[in-house]
Amino acid sequence: MAPDVDLAARPGRGPSGLEAVRARAPWAFRWEGGLALIVVIIGIIGTVASPDFLTSNNLFNLGLSNGEIAIMALPMTLIIISGEIDLSVSSTLGMASCLLGFLWARGWPMIAIFVVIAIVGLAAGALNGLLVTRLGLPSLAVTIGTLTLYAGIALILLGPNTVSNFPSAYTNLGVNAVPFTGNAITYSTAIFVVLALIIGVVLHATPVGRAIFAMGASPEAALFAGIRVKRIKTILFMVSGLVCSFAGVLYTFRLSTAVSNNGVGLELDVVAIVLVGGISIFGGQGSIPGVVLGVLAFAGIQNALLLTNFNQEASGVVAGGLLLLSVFGRNAASYASRLRAWVPALRRQTEGPADGQAAAGGQP
Amino acid sequence: MTATLLRREPPETPAETSSRRLAERVFRIRESGIVVVLALFVAVTAGVQHRFVSDSNIQFVLVNTTIYALLAFGETMVVISRNVDLSVGSVLGMSAYLSASLFGEHRGIPIPVVFLVGLGIGLGWGLVNGLVVAAGRVPSLVVTLASLYIIRGVNILIVGGGMVTANTLPGSFTGIPKDTVVGIPDLAIAVAVVIAAGAYYLRSYRSGRELYAIGSNPEAARLAGIPTGKRVLFAFAVSGAIAGVAGVLWAAQYGTVDSTAGTSYELTVITAVVVGGVAIFGGSGSVVGAALGALLLSTINSALYVLGISDFWDQAIFGFLLLLAITIDRIISVRLTAALRLRSTHRGT
Numbered sequence: 092m093a094p095d096v097d098l099a100a101r102p103g104r105g106p107s108g109l110e111a112v113r114a115r116a117p118w119a120f121r122w123e124g125g126l127a128l129i130v131v132i133i134g135i136i137g138t139v140a141s142p143d144f145l146t147s148n149n150l151f152n153l154g155l156s157n158g159e160i161a162i163m164a165l166p167m168t169l170i171i172i173s174g175e176i177d178l179s180v181s182s183t184l185g186m187a188s189c190l191l192g193f194l195w196a197r198g199w200p201m202i203a204i205f206v207v208i209a210i211v212g213l214a215a216g217a218l219n220g221l222l223v224t225r226l227g228l229p230s231l232a233v234t235i236g237t238l239t240l241y242a243g244i245a246l247i248l249l250g251p252n253t254v255s256n257f258p259s260a261y262t263n264l265g266v267n268a269v270p271f272t273g274n275a276i277t278y279s280t281a282i283f284v285v286l287a288l289i290i291g292v293v294l295h296a297t298p299v300g301r302a303i304f305a306m307g308a309s310p311e312a313a314l315f316a317g318i319r320v321k322r323i324k325t326i327l328f329m330v331s332g333l334v335c336s337f338a339g340v341l342y343t344f345r346l347s348t349a350v351s352n353n354g355v356g357l358e359l360d361v362v363a364i365v366l367v368g369g370i371s372i373f374g375g376q377g378s379i380p381g382v383v384l385g386v387l388a389f390a391g392i393q394n395a396l397l398l399t400n401f402n403q404e405a406s407g408v409v410a411g412g413l414l415l416l417s418v419f420g421r422n423a424a425s426y427a428s429r430l431r432a433w434v435p436a437l438r439r440q441t442e443g444p445a446d447g448q449a450a451a452g453g454q455p
Numbered sequence: 456m457t458a459t460l461l462r463r464e465p466p467e468t469p470a471e472t473s474s475r476r477l478a479e480r481v482f483r484i485r486e487s488g489i490v491v492v493l494a495l496f497v498a499v500t501a502g503v504q505h506r507f508v509s510d511s512n513i514q515f516v517l518v519n520t521t522i523y524a525l526l527a528f529g530e531t532m533v534v535i536s537r538n539v540d541l542s543v544g545s546v547l548g549m550s551a552y553l554s555a556s557l558f559g560e561h562r563g564i565p566i567p568v569v570f571l572v573g574l575g576i577g578l579g580w581g582l583v584n585g586l587v588v589a590a591g592r593v594p595s596l597v598v599t600l601a602s603l604y605i606i607r608g609v610n611i612l613i614v615g616g617g618m619v620t621a622n623t624l625p626g627s628f629t630g631i632p633k634d635t636v637v638g639i640p641d642l643a644i645a646v647a648v649v650i651a652a653g654a655y656y657l658r659s660y661r662s663g664r665e666l667y668a669i670g671s672n673p674e675a676a677r678l679a680g681i682p683t684g685k686r687v688l689f690a691f692a693v694s695g696a697i698a699g700v701a702g703v704l705w706a707a708q709y710g711t712v713d714s715t716a717g718t719s720y721e722l723t724v725i726t727a728v729v730v731g732g733v734a735i736f737g738g739s740g741s742v743v744g745a746a747l748g749a750l751l752l753s754t755i756n757s758a759l760y761v762l763g764i765s766d767f768w769d770q771a772i773f774g775f776l777l778l779l780a781i782t783i784d785r786i787i788s789v790r791l792t793a794a795l796r797l798r799s800t801h802r803g804t
Contacts, residue, residue: 228782231596239726372594373594411604
């Protein structure tokens with residue numbers, strides 16, 4: 092389960108055996124490689140423990156219960172790599188959900204509602220982005236503020252009411268499988284895959300993607316290199332607002348309910364997935380394949396817990412634990428060197444080659 | 456932030472003294488600004504609805520403020536050191552349930568013991584947070600976001616569907632928030648004393664000043680020989696311990712405690728702290744300001760109720776205030792930096 096196993100174990104073992112492994116299988120020492128191993132292990136354990144684990148039905152349920160979180164993790168990845176954070180994702184989802192219910196209850200046509208939700212989502216993201224980039228405010232403070240503000244707007248829109256008379260043509264999108272996929276792929280999974288491909292290409296194969304890594308690694312250097320740091324960050328926040336508000340639409344259709352507390356607390360899951368996926372909280376490092384693996388690991392563990400009758404309301408313990416483990420894992424190399432500085436017996440041990448995960452992001 | 460200046464600096468040139476005075480004056484204005492806003496707000500609301508300034512409503516607002524003001528005190532210490540503690544709401548919830556359930560499990564348990572248990576629970580979690588942040592060198596945002604959900608989750612596992620009801624609590628316990636001296640709740644006086652002591656500590660004690668130094672520039676503070684890890688650990692321990700005590704008070708005030716007690720309090724507390732003039736990026740602000748921020752928020756909450764506006768507006772208003780406060784602070788500090796730069800160029804220093 093712990094993505095840091097291979098890294099954390101490094102200082103304790105003798106250099107020879109470990110170096111041999113490293114020479115033969117260098118990919119295992121990249122964050123993504125270790126994570127892929129863990130995902131496979133989760134898959135094997137799940138399959139051994141329950142014959143239902145790798146069935147299309149269970150895959151469908153996995154997609155159903157994690158789709159929106161996974162979708163929101165993609166723009167969050169871009170924002171964290173660029174050196175910022177967006178804690179308002181869950182309340183943007185909630186606000187869009189309530190807006191959908193509010194306008195539907197007033198007889199608006201669904202297409203018009205979608206347009207309004209797109210505009211509101213973009214505006215919500217733009218507010219975050221402009222406060223962060225134009226006023227130079229810390230994104231943590233800004234998005235804690237908008238986390239409260241957007242959740243507050245959701246409350247104002249619906250109050251204690253619930254809207255649940257959505258037409259089945261739409262709610263089916265939330266609970267049915269995409270045709271011709273053998274009932275394994277939900278619409279949210281399909282959207283996630285498409286978005287992951289698009290964002291992956293943008294991040295890893297375009298100048299904009301390199302610019303995002305550059306500004307996360309060093310904002311000043313990026314600025315002097317001629318990168319429009321403020322503009323790109325604002326656009327990233329707007330993308331996040333747009334994606335999260337449509338995640339809110341999916342969420343509402345899946346549950347067939349718009350209620351003011353929709354999405355409360357999902358920001359933890361989103362941040363946990365992104366950090367488990369090997370994105371550095373300090374920006375400038377990470378990859379989309381890592382985040383996809385992070386989604387699989389997260390969903391797999393949640394699913395395994397479901398099979399063990401773990402109290403679902405307490406699942407924050409797991410998400411929180413994963414979050415802590417992943418940040419500890421990233422720091423493992425620095426703990427190792429500090430330990431070596433403290434314990435004389437370990438001082439003889441040579442420093443290992445540069446950490447694999449550093450290559451994952453890289454500077455242009 | 457420029458407002459933080461250590462007391463044990465070498466003798467200053469006249470230019471430095473005057474810029475320090477300017478900085479201090481501006482930030483005093485920032486704090487008195489809240490008082491003015493608060494006064495205006497009370498005056499307008501009272502003008503519309505006289506009931507707002509009745510004894511019982513004032514008492515209600517004061518008691519309501521105490522828990523937030525206490526939490527804001529602890530949060531301020533953490534925020535000044537350029538960290539953040541998002542777990543206060545969860546710590547409060549766990550302490551509220553576990554301490555209140557003691558009355559049912561051990562008949563006649565002395566109330567101070569219950570407070571000590573609450574304090575201990577909070578201190579424990581605060582130490583965990585602080586150790587992970589200070590020794591693990593992990594950003595406090597990530598640590599406390601994780602512990603916010605971990606503590607809440609553990610609490611849910613402990614409580615399950617259970618609940619402590621008011622009839623299992625002794626009258627002397629639930630009476631704590633109701634006792635008054637000349638119309639002022641005892642609790643409000645006690646909290647005011649605690650906050651005054653905290654303000655004195657942060658202002659005048661070396662270790663208190665060092666928290667500001669750490670928040671202004673962690674690296675410089677470390678190089679100056681300040682034990683940054685120890686101080687940050689201490690700030691988190693205080694924040695946790697206070698949240699633990701606040702949990703016991705929460706139980707006394709509301710009587711009925713289930714696993715959701717204190718949910719999303721962290722947002723209100725951070726709003727109070729930031730509205731109260733504590734810079735979210737550390738190094739400046741005071742616990743008195745934070746307490747005033749808490750008072751302002753609960754006044755707004757009460758005013759909405761008295762004016763007949765749905766309290767569903769609360770959260771949006773708080774979020775807006777938070778954004779407004781950080782925006783104003785930013786503008787002030789940009790202006791201040793510009794003014795100080797102008798002075799120093801004039802004086803040729």
